[in-house]
Amino acid sequence: MSEESNMTQPVMIAAFDGWNDACQAATNVIRHLVGHYESREIGHIDCDGFYDYQVARPMLCHVSGRANLVWPQTTFYDITLDAGRHLYAQIAPEPNYHWKEYCSQSLRIAEELDVTKVITLGSMFSDCPHTRPLPIAVSDGECQCECDREYNGPVGIPTILDWSAADAGFEHTSMWVSIPQYLGSDDCAAGTIRLLDALGKHIGYTFDVSALKRRSEQWKTQASALVRCNDQLREYVEHLEREYDLKQRAEEEAGLGTPQCEQLVRETEAFLRQMGGE
The missing domain is CATH 3.40.50.10900 (PAC-like subunit)
Structure with a gap:
C-alpha cells in the first residue's frame, strides 16, 4: 500500500x-x-x-x-x-x-x-x-x-x-x-x-515522542548502572552486543557480493567457536 x-x-x-x-x-x-x-x-x-x-x-x-x-x-x-x-x-x-x-x-x-x-x-x-x-x-x-x-x-x-x-x-x-x-x-x-x-x-x-525521550534515557542509564555492578551480567551484555553487531553487519553486507559474505561467515564461525570454548 x-x-x-x-x-x-x-x-x-x-x-x-x-x-x-x-x-x-x-x-x-x-x-x-x-x-x-x-x-x-x-x-x-x-x-x-x-x-x-x-x-x-x-x-x-x-x-x-x-x-x-x-x-x-x-x-x-x-x-x-x-x-x-x-x-x-x-x-x-x-x-x-x-x-x-x-x-x-x-x-x-x-x-x-x-x-x-x-x-x-x-x-x-x-x-x-x-x-x-x-x-x-x-x-x-x-x-x-x-x-x-x-x-x-x-x-x-x-x-x-x-x-x-x-x-x-x-x-x-x-x-x-x-x-x-x-x-x-x-x-x-x-x-x-x-x-x-x-x-x-x-x-x-x-x-x-518528546515526552518519552527523557524516560527512555533514564531507562538506559539505570540499565547501564546495573550492568556495571555485575561482572557476569556485563559479560552477558557484551556477548549480546557482539551478536547484534554481527547480525547488523551481515544484513548490511548481504548485497555486496560473495567475497564479503564469505569473510563474514568465517568471522561469525570463529566468534561462535570462541564462545563455545569459554
Whole structure:
C-alpha cells in the first residue's frame, strides 16, 4: 500500500496488557497517544464472559472522596492527530476466555468505524542488549506469529486478532518490539518509542515522542548502572552486543557480493567457536 493510501484510510491499532506486553511497551503506545493527542472514548466490549476476575481483578479506586469499582474492559478510542487526520485504538487486558468471539466483536466495531486496516502491537522479552536499538519486527500482509515466521508455539491475543482480521478481509499488520529480558518488568519507554516510530512510518505520520525521550534515557542509564555492578551480567551484555553487531553487519553486507559474505561467515564461525570454548 502506498504512503498516501495509509494516510487517508481508517486504521485501528490494538494492544493488550499481559503476556503480549513486556514492560507495557505496547499498551503504552496507546496510553501515550490518548494522553498526548485529542481523544475520546467511542466504544467498549462488555467484560462479562471474557475475563477470569481472579486473574484480571477489578480495581477499587477513590476519586474526589468517592469509591469507584473499575472492571476490566476493552475500550476503543478515536484519536485526532491533526486537522482531518485521526486513527482508532483498542486497548484491553488480554481476555481469558472466548477469544474467537472476542475478536469477532472487535472486528464488528472496526467495520462500524469503516476501518480498512488493523495493526496489532506487541512487546516481548528477548536476548537483546539495551545499548543498541531495540529489535522490531513488522509483518505486513501475512501473519508472522510472535515476530518469527519459523516460530512454533503458543501465541497471544494480538496474533489471534491478526489472523481473524485476515479471515474477515481486513488489511493487517503486526508490530513487535523486543525488550532485554535481564532488566525486569519496569516500563520501557525506549520500546514504546520504537513502536511509535514503526507505526508512524507505516501510516506516514511523525508522532511527538518528546515526552518519552527523557524516560527512555533514564531507562538506559539505570540499565547501564546495573550492568556495571555485575561482572557476569556485563559479560552477558557484551556477548549480546557482539551478536547484534554481527547480525547488523551481515544484513548490511548481504548485497555486496560473495567475497564479503564469505569473510563474514568465517568471522561469525570463529566468534561462535570462541564462545563455545569459554
